[in-house]
Amino acid sequence: MANEEKEKIKGGEVKVHSVLTVVSSTPVNPGKTCPLSAIDRAMGHHSLHVIFYFRSGSVGFDRIRPVLNEVLTLYPNVIGRLVKEDDGSWIVRCTDAGLRVHRATVGTSVDEWLRFASADDERDLMVKQEFPHDPQYWSPFRMQVTEFEGGGTAISLSCPHMLADPISLTLFIKSWTEACHNDVIVHPPFLHPQAINIPLTFTTPFPTSTSPSFYASKSRASNSNPKLKFVSTTFSFSNSIIKQSLSKICSTVPDLTPFDLLTALFWMRIAELKSKTDDNLKQSISICMDMRKHLHAPLPYGYFGNALHFSQLTMNSDKMGSGDLGQVAELVNRHVTGLKEEEFWSAVDWLNSRKDDQGKFLPPFKMYGPELTFVNMESMIAPIRTRVNEFEPLMYRAEFVKDQKPAHVSYHIENTEGEGLILVMPSPEEGLARRVTVTLPEEEMGKLLQDKVILSLDPTMLLSGRS
Incomplete structure (x- = not known):
């Protein structure tokens, strides 16, 4: 059938x-x-x-x-x-x-x-x-x-x-x-x-910021391998399985999020796939996150435009190879929660300064890649207007027919490159349930779909083209 x-x-x-x-x-x-x-x-x-x-x-x-x-x-x-x-x-x-x-x-x-x-x-x-x-x-x-x-x-x-x-x-x-x-x-x-203008309360440049050097490295990056064919699959993880997985590793970091867990999981499993062909001593990823509510003067959710920030997270291959999911999840958590507002404004300052000798803005470069890029969509989970202590995923409250929320919401970002792109987003099940859209080279995806560690979390596959 x-x-x-x-x-x-x-x-x-x-x-x-x-x-x-x-x-x-x-x-x-x-x-x-x-x-x-x-x-x-x-x-x-x-x-x-x-x-x-x-x-x-x-x-x-x-x-x-x-x-x-x-x-x-x-x-x-x-x-x-x-x-x-x-x-x-x-x-x-x-x-x-x-x-x-x-x-x-x-x-x-x-x-x-x-x-x-x-x-x-x-x-x-x-x-x-x-x-x-x-x-x-x-x-x-x-x-x-x-x-x-x-x-x-x-x-x-x-x-x-x-x-x-x-x-x-x-x-x-x-x-x-x-x-x-x-x-x-x-x-x-x-x-x-x-x-999106640097507040007068900040002094630029920010001497301790790493954002300018990271963004500059992106601007200099060359195409990795344009002949590679990339494919995508969406993994759907239930509320109960994410809750159970977090409970196993939350003894030292009680406020771990599904994003921390799933980023650590996919980072480690993809690193394992790459380790057989890649001898790099370090493993790096890029984390893209929405900054609307992370600024001292928060932007409203309705801010129409881009309020995204990219940052780099690096881990020694020894720690990555240890197989300790909790340790890697804790590292992701510290990175995300420790991101300072100065990093965001430093990136804005650097982007505004990219001009040629005639004062014209330089052409854009690819922001997604060359590292494996994780997009944190936890900010899509917003307070319910009438019950501020309860939260809802914004996309699954879009109901053209009352009480009939979307069956699924997909996001595609085109013209990406590098090692791959992973979007971690809410699920229509709500709670801790998440859907993870993974885009990788076709050969790596074939192996990931058979990965026993990921399959042990009993995900449902969507839009993979595989029965």
């Missing part, structure tokens, strides 16, 4: 049948622009995609489309167009040009798709487009609405990464669902990129 269903998925071609333009219900004020921050510009090499899967066939784009017109009035940057300034920086010219929406169908169910489709298949659910030479008439944000056989809908939103980070795209969709129910928009957009 599994092989038959897998064949069905392979034959389930996604067919785009129309493209339409959705505009805001209220015209944009003439002359309105949104500049980009230093961090936004730094992400210029990448594109970002989010896909929400809904099992309910009653989502109905024709039903929810009129509300999208209303929501777009809050997001003039989403329907704007990119323009380059004389100094090489980008701005968004807010116009009434609208959001391009692609409509498609696929001949399989949502559950069959999640179980048997591959990450390559999933890319057919989102709009991929090359950055044009002249983007002033180009729609940088694109949506695709795909209807599944037997009910169910996938809604994707795509854009250049320099215009938004994962939280920004997530909250756009969530705001749309809230407006569909005439609810208060809990995290309205905060369109003020100048908030």
Whole structure:
């Protein structure tokens, strides 16, 4: 039966049948622009995609489309167009040009798709487009609405990464669902990129900061091996198994998080795979995390743009080879909780200083890699508005139909390179449950999917294309 269903998925071609333009219900004020921050510009090499899967066939784009017109009035940057300034920086010219929406169908169910489709298949659910030479008439944000056989809908939103980070795209969709129910928009957009400016209370440069040297090393990194084929798989870990695993190693560090545990687990297992072909004395990873709530003057969740910071964590191969998961998890925990605000502002300062002799900003470089990069999406778990001591994953509160949360939410970051990319994110099960999307060279992924240590945690595989 599994092989038959897998064949069905392979034959389930996604067919785009129309493209339409959705505009805001209220015209944009003439002359309105949104500049980009230093961090936004730094992400210029990448594109970002989010896909929400809904099992309910009653989502109905024709039903929810009129509300999208209303929501777009809050997001003039989403329907704007990119323009380059004389100094090489980008701005968004807010116009009434609208959001391009692609409509498609696929001949399989949502559950069959999640179980048997591959990450390559999933890319057919989102709009991929090359950055044009002249983007002033180009729609940088694109949506695709795909209807599944037997009910169910996938809604994707795509854009250049320099215009938004994962939280920004997530909250756009969530705001749309809230407006569909005439609810208060809990995290309205905060369109003020100048908030990513170094506070006057800080003195730059920060002499003890390691961020400039780390970012500089990224800017000098060359392509690792462009011929390598990368594949992706999402591992779903239950609340009970994460709780049980944390209880075994929390005796010395009681506040370990699922991110600490899963980063340590995948780092160690991938390092074990690489150790047979790599004689490096040290193992390094890059950790990407959202900084909205880690600043002395926190940014609102609705800050629309990039509030990401990359940092490096290194461990001697002897410790890595010891097999002590608790020790490595503790190291990750100390690194994440010990990240100082000065590191973030130091990175912003360095990015702002990257100019040529004519004062123009230098081209961006690849931020994800060359090290194995872990993306910490714990910040997606936010306080519930009416119960501040309880928390919810933002993406799984996006309900077009009341009490029918998404079956899954995928994130794709394009044009990455290096040793691989791992996203640790919340699960629809909530609690301590997590979903981990792993992108590795195909040969390494084949071995990882058979790793006994990872399989001992009984994960469910999604979007791996394997039965």
